[in-house]
Amino acid sequence: MTPADLLQALHVASVSVRVHEGRLQVYPAERLTDSLRAALRDQRAGLIALLAQIEQTTADLLAAAAQVCDLYGESDRYRADMQADCLATPAHLRADLLDYFGSVIRRHEQDRTRSFAVDLEVSGFTYGQAANQDRLSGQFAQTARET
Numbered sequence: 001m002t003p004a005d006l007l008q009a010l011h012v013a014s015v016s017v018r019v020h021e022g023r024l025q026v027y028p029a030e031r032l033t034d035s036l037r038a039a040l041r042d043q044r045a046g047l048i049a050l051l052a053q054i055e056q057t058t059a060d061l062l063a064a065a066a067q068v069c070d071l072y073g074e075s076d077r078y079r080a081d082m083q084a085d086c087l088a089t090p091a092h093l094r095a096d097l098l099d100y101f102g103s104v105i106r107r108h109e110q111d112r113t114r115s116f117a118v119d120l121e122v123s124g125f126t127y128g129q130a131a132n133q134d135r136l137s138g139q140f141a142q143t144a145r146e147t
Contacts, residue, residue, distance in 0.1 A: 001039050001042075001043065002043070002046070003043045003046035003047045003049070003050040004050060004092060006036075006039045006040070006043050006047060007047065007050060007051075007054075007091060007092050008090075008092050009036060009039070010026070010036065011090050011091070011092065013031050013032070013033070013036060014031060015027070015028065015031045015032060015036070017047070017051070018051065019048050019051050019052070022048075024040065024044060024047065024048065026040065051091075054091045054092075054094065057094050057095050057098055058086075058087070058091075058094055060098055061086050061089075061094050061097060061098045061101070062083060062086055062087075064098055064101035064102060064105065065079075065082045065083060065086050065101060066079065066082075066083075067101075067105055068082075068101050068104055068105065069082060071104075071105065071108050
């Protein structure tokens with residue numbers, strides 16, 4: 001059993017696990033079966049490393065959720081609900097949710113870039129032409145003031 005399999009099995013058994021001062025803490029301990037106890041002993045180091053990785057993933061997930069809320073102008077109440085939902089997501093699924101939020105953010109950035117390019121096309125300018133036009137307009141205004 002891998003540390004990830006063990007974490008999922010603990011979740012199914014409604015057993016929580018965390019690391020405190022370098023030691024694994026499980027609760028409620030009375031829900032541990034003999035096979036789960038043996039797996040915890042065998043996978044202790046790997047489970048501690050996995051839980052540290054999950055802690056980082058959780059921090060990244062909360063940051064990505066906040067960024068998605070920013071993109072869509074969500075209310076403070078919605079943000080709080082989103083944060084609670086992220087924290088309620090089982091630890092072994094948080095990386096998948098983080099990947100999903102990342103795809104939403106990338107898609108939003110691509111759409112925004114595409115929209116900017118279309119706006120410039122509609123106005124008849126490419127970005128370089130628009131920058132040139134601004135520079136020429138500024139030179140014309142300066143020449144007009146000098147005369």
